[in-house]
Amino acid sequence: MTDREVARARLLLGRLIDLEETTFGYFMDIAPDERADRVSLRLADLFTARPDLDRVMLRLGGRDVGVSTPVRVRQAAGLAGAEPELGMADRSSLPGMSQQYRLVRYSCTHTGCTLADVRSFFDPRTVPTCPVSAHGPMELRR
Structure with missing residues (x-):
């Protein structure tokens, strides 16, 4: 995995990663094309099945992406993905100029x-x- 791919994964999984956490007791491999909502579900299932786990390192191709915690997974429920920026809305748009809006x-x-x-x-x-x-x-x- 390249640095660019790891950085992209950090961006896309940003809501699931706790930047202050550096220690972990388990790791979970993720695929380069795995969606953030799927990773969130996998983490939720893992934390439910293993209540003794409180930190999991996400790895992409053997490289550390970041540490996730049950708290982050619960907070991100339904919101997994990149941190929204002004104007992102649902990240979709229709082609052409809208005829429904006026200044x-x-x-x-x-x-x-x-x-x-x-x-x-x-x-x-x-x-x-x-x-x-x-x-x-x-x-x-x-």
Whole structure:
């Protein structure tokens, strides 16, 4: 296994790995193409069958990937995979531009001020305010 493959496995199994743990009492081999949810299920089964285990080293091609604990497996239940980043959603998208969305435009309500803001969504809790402090919240333009 190359360093790149091990690093990829660490990323994909990130929710199952406890970075603070370095000791372990057992190891489990994983396949390069094994999905994180499958590894999570295998770990859950192992921890159930062997209650004496509290740390398991995940290995990919004989190389250490990271240590998993029962707590990490329970916390990751249903969430195994890479740590989500802003905009990842469910990691899928449809081809082409969406015809269902329009930009939400706001402008300052103060007479003579031409400052404006644009958002991709409307949320009344996050109405933008004019950068000129005395002007206050902006108004939604239709």
